[in-house]
Amino acid sequence: MTVTASARPQGGVRERKRIATRNAIQRAVLTLALDRGFDGVTVEEISHEAGVSPRTFFNYFPTKEAAVIGDVPEMPDAEAIDRFVSAGAGQSILEGVRDLLLSSVDQEPNPDGADIESLRRTLLRAHPYLFTLRMASMKQLELELVSVVERRLVHDDSRVAGDPERLHSRARLVTYVAFAGIRHAWSCWAETGGRGALADRLIDSFTELQVLARGEY
Amino acid sequence: MTVTASARPQGGVRERKRIATRNAIQRAVLTLALDRGFDGVTVEEISHEAGVSPRTFFNYFPTKEAAVIGDVPEMPDAEAIDRFVSAGAGQSILEGVRDLLLSSVDQEPNPDGADIESLRRTLLRAHPYLFTLRMASMKQLELELVSVVERRLVHDDSRVAGDPERLHSRARLVTYVAFAGIRHAWSCWAETGGRGALADRLIDSFTELQVLARGEY
DNA sequence: ACCGGACTTTGCACCCACTGCAATAATGAG
DNA sequence: CTCATTATTGCAGTGGGTGCAAAGTCCGGT
Numbered sequence: 001m002t003v004t005a006s007a008r009p010q011g012g013v014r015e016r017k018r019i020a021t022r023n024a025i026q027r028a029v030l031t032l033a034l035d036r037g038f039d040g041v042t043v044e045e046i047s048h049e050a051g052v053s054p055r056t057f058f059n060y061f062p063t064k065e066a067a068v069i070g071d072v073p074e075m076p077d078a079e080a081i082d083r084f085v086s087a088g089a090g091q092s093i094l095e096g097v098r099d100l101l102l103s104s105v106d107q108e109p110n111p112d113g114a115d116i117e118s119l120r121r122t123l124l125r126a127h128p129y130l131f132t133l134r135m136a137s138m139k140q141l142e143l144e145l146v147s148v149v150e151r152r153l154v155h156d157d158s159r160v161a162g163d164p165e166r167l168h169s170r171a172r173l174v175t176y177v178a179f180a181g182i183r184h185a186w187s188c189w190a191e192t193g194g195r196g197a198l199a200d201r202l203i204d205s206f207t208e209l210q211v212l213a214r215g216e217y
Numbered sequence: 218m219t220v221t222a223s224a225r226p227q228g229g230v231r232e233r234k235r236i237a238t239r240n241a242i243q244r245a246v247l248t249l250a251l252d253r254g255f256d257g258v259t260v261e262e263i264s265h266e267a268g269v270s271p272r273t274f275f276n277y278f279p280t281k282e283a284a285v286i287g288d289v290p291e292m293p294d295a296e297a298i299d300r301f302v303s304a305g306a307g308q309s310i311l312e313g314v315r316d317l318l319l320s321s322v323d324q325e326p327n328p329d330g331a332d333i334e335s336l337r338r339t340l341l342r343a344h345p346y347l348f349t350l351r352m353a354s355m356k357q358l359e360l361e362l363v364s365v366v367e368r369r370l371v372h373d374d375s376r377v378a379g380d381p382e383r384l385h386s387r388a389r390l391v392t393y394v395a396f397a398g399i400r401h402a403w404s405c406w407a408e409t410g411g412r413g414a415l416a417d418r419l420i421d422s423f424t425e426l427q428v429l430a431r432g433e434y
Numbered sequence: 435a436c437c438g439g440a441c442t443t444t445g446c447a448c449c450c451a452c453t454g455c456a457a458t459a460a461t462g463a464g
Numbered sequence: 465c466t467c468a469t470t471a472t473t474g475c476a477g478t479g480g481g482t483g484c485a486a487a488g489t490c491c492g493g494t
Binding site: 092094128129132133135136139143169170172173174176177179180181183184187188205208209212213214215 | 309311345346349350352353356360386387389390391393394396397398400401404405422425426429430431432
Binding site for chain 3: 014017018052053054055056059
């Protein structure tokens with residue numbers, strides 16, 4: 001392997017190499033896709049550019065798409081979830097979801113990965129299809145969020161538990177609207193070239209959501 | 218070809234055969250995917266089941282996915298769009314979008330296709346991934362809707378045209394929320410086994426959206 | 435410094451999705 | 465019935481993706 005890992009990441013050689021390779025592959029696929037288009041690039045070219053064999057590419061990413069999509073936010077820890085569930089009806093539920101998602105978005109430090117984030121932002125902005133793919137790959141998070149929102153709704157007003165179908169329906173609607181907020185935040189963030197943090201955009205989008213909800217436009 | 222077309226559809230033999238084949242392929246892919254899973258079925262099997270060659274399969278659908286996803290709603294005609302754009306600020310914008318989308322959803326008659334619709338509903342309900350794929354394939358409609366919503370916002374209050382970036386941001390948010398409504402409507406519709414029309418679910422979901430917006434839960 | 439077990443990389447053979455092309459068959463208009 | 469149009473198919477080829485086993489790398493213990 002010809003990967004010059006700046007030795008920042010802690011851990012053994014293995015760990016460091018693994019991260020470096022992962023970054024190299026993402027850098028390669030994003031760079032190549034940016035000037036030839038996603039379909040104009042083969043895994044063979046990507047692997048070559050990243051300095052690994054095609055077979056190794058698939059040890060790191062299950063599909064070519066996965067490499068451009070990158071890591072997707074995960075559900076925050078149980079503590080943050082409990083805080084959300086038991087915040088009480090005083091807090092608007094969308095506000096609660098927003099704060100919950102903020103902890104999801106903040107993770108993923110990845111030193112040496114700033115350029116990757118930027119490349120990805122540019123690419124996904126230019127190709128709506130890839131952007132929707134990324135959103136689609138958050139389906140897991142979405143499903144988990146639905147059940148957390150259900151818990152919250154029951155906590156706020158235990159009567160709703162009496163009608164599970166309606167409860168589920170509401171939880172899903174809240175979740176879908178929240179995801180509309182995420183999509184919006186990401187779009188804005190990409191459009192302004194990554195000015196400020198994604199977290200700030202998320203706050204803006206949810207605020208705007210409240211404005212829309214109040215029917216002010 | 219061994220397709221027994223009940224001769225309902227008008228038009229020449231060609232047209233009828235084409236529709237029959239298209240239906241046969243969809244029926245085949247949906248049926249097979251329902252008991253072996255989407256990945257457990259090959260195009261060869263699907264084509265055989267539908268009574269066509271594998272090559273012909275790809276004359277009807279660009280990908281295996283496209284066959285399960287089926288036709289996706291399109292933007293309604295210019296007349297309906299104009300009605301939406303110039304409805305005036307008296308009508309809430311989400312209500313307007315809802316009505317606009319109702320005309321999109323109502324099309325697609327496809328006689329002989331009732332069973333296909335039902336199979337598809339069952340399959341997509343069981344496989345969230347396929348459902349998100351279907352939503353993702355509506356990206357085109359979504360993009361068009363954004364620009365229509367922009368026109369509406371300008372029509373309602375021409376001052377917003379002075380800040381194009383903000384205008385675009387708002388239009389996108391409205392559109393994303395509307396799509397949250399569509400997703401919700403579709404989920405509910407699939408979950409109740411297709412009871413009632415999808416259009417009715419859409420109305421329900423948008424009503425619920427207003428309730429959520431008013432912060433009533 | 436060396437050894438042996440654990441993990442990684444790679445090549446190879448293979449399956450399947452998908453495409454362009456050219457031959458053949460079905461349709462429809464006059 | 466004829467011929468232009470359009471649909472179907474086979475074939476050969478590209479590229480994504482996987483299982484397996486061989487070879488290479490890392491790391492902890494001695």
